[in-house]
Amino acid sequence: MSHTLSSHHTTTPIVLTIAGSDSGGGAGIQADIKAISATGSYACSVITAITAQNTQGVSGILAIPLDMVEQQLDAVFSDLNIQAVKIGMLADSDIIRLVAAKIRHYKPPFLVIDPVMVATSGDVLLQQHAITTLKTELLPLADIITPNLPEAAALTGLDIPQSLVDMQSMISALRNINPHAILLKGGHLEQSSDSTDLLILATDVIELTTPRINTNNTHGTGCTLSAAIASYLAQGNDLTTATTLAKRYITAAITAADELNIGHGHGPVNHFFAGHHHVR
Template identity: 70%
Template sequence: MSSLVTTASLTPFVTTPIVLTIAGSDSGGGAGIQADIKAISATGGYACSVITALTAQNTQAVTGIYPINAEFVEQQLDAVFSDLNVIAVKVGMLSDSNIIHSVAKKIKQYTPKYLVVDPVMVATSGDLLLHSSAIDSLKSELLPLADVITPNLPEAAALIGCSVPKNEDEMIAMIDELRQLGAKSVLLKGGHLETDDNSTDLLILADNVERLSTERIKTRNTHGTGCTLSSAIASYLAQGHELSAAVKRGKYYITQAIAHADELNIGQGHGPVNHFFVLNTQGQS
């Protein structure tokens, strides 16, 4: 009697790089949970999610925020961690101190291998997404748990209580204070220096700083860039890349997503980046 060999029996076991995004929902689809899931999927990870807030949002403005009850956030986290082998976690919009406390508590309980924190405070439209009273909770409870935090210049300034940098020298002057926030590393993003020809980020490690610079792309379609970059970094970490390599790959991915953003025609304000630029390019060939 011959044995039956199935396709499954010939397939080697591969650990699926599962990435959990903990963030708010963007009804316009360009940022938040929606951007995170797109970026994680496009870069080779499997995305699962815990929603911390609902927003009424489009490419022009945030017109409403509805925080999710902290107990239900914890229920979502328990559901995901008790079943899925989450390797990396990306944290975005948390809205208030109660949710920050709940997320920090569950991160300590389940100890995922990697934690990427994007300290979301202000939307591309300029709308406030994190209550000022919650910044202290973010700094004391969550940032010290992170492998990398990814603030833009206004966020970094708010975290350490200084004015927003106007040039790269002023970015460099922030390094010591950003290290004191307690995260293992900081990716200080220089995208807001709009008069510079290049977009330069500083990867601040414990004992050195890596300068990552790419040519600045002229487009108004930059909605969700921070969410997208931090999610891509988490995805690459989950796939086994070292931190520096994961950040460089994430930087390349977001640069290409921005470069292809004008191929989309979404909304009347700051449109989203093109998360699936590779598939869209293939479809046009």
């Protein structure tokens, strides 16, 4: 994407999230709007699918008709000075192609893609043929993609990493999918006492490590992290700084998650742990 912010002045950076709706409010569009707001930006949205979902799982998915997705995209891009876009759940190949075409047309300054394929509950959200379309049409446009370990395995065709060494062995294959930057999230390495993500840049790899937090309330963590990265990019931070700030934000939100006590399954993180103060 082009990295020149518009000269049109706005006091609050605007971030667009393109994703699915989570009726339980913990993931998807709802998590994105909370994260973007909590980190100091203005959130607008394009809804690609409606899910019947709660902390225990996904019981139904309805894709929004293509023409309505297109109308939403044109409505926000034609009026709002969007400085970063975060893309999450895209229900099928047709929506992926449409969104890719609109991104190429409108050329937002920054593009963050969370390649959502599987919900925290284990429910599959993207079929194999659509994964292929995602890899060829959309992921190469991103400034950064943020796969977790199962998603990275699905994208590369490699086994799901079981260790940090396994994660490092994926670096080359992931760079072939997106040459700009990949945040490979190591949260699924549950035997580790730390949570280590690899920020894979074109010529460097940075380890972002935080102590593992023992909680069942991790619903929407991937959505929240990628939305926060987009928010911090929209505010003028470079990619490494934006990712570091977003990692700090999600860690604090997970740490405070048990305060919420929402639902009977994987509860959401606490997006507004700091009240009106966002991470700097």
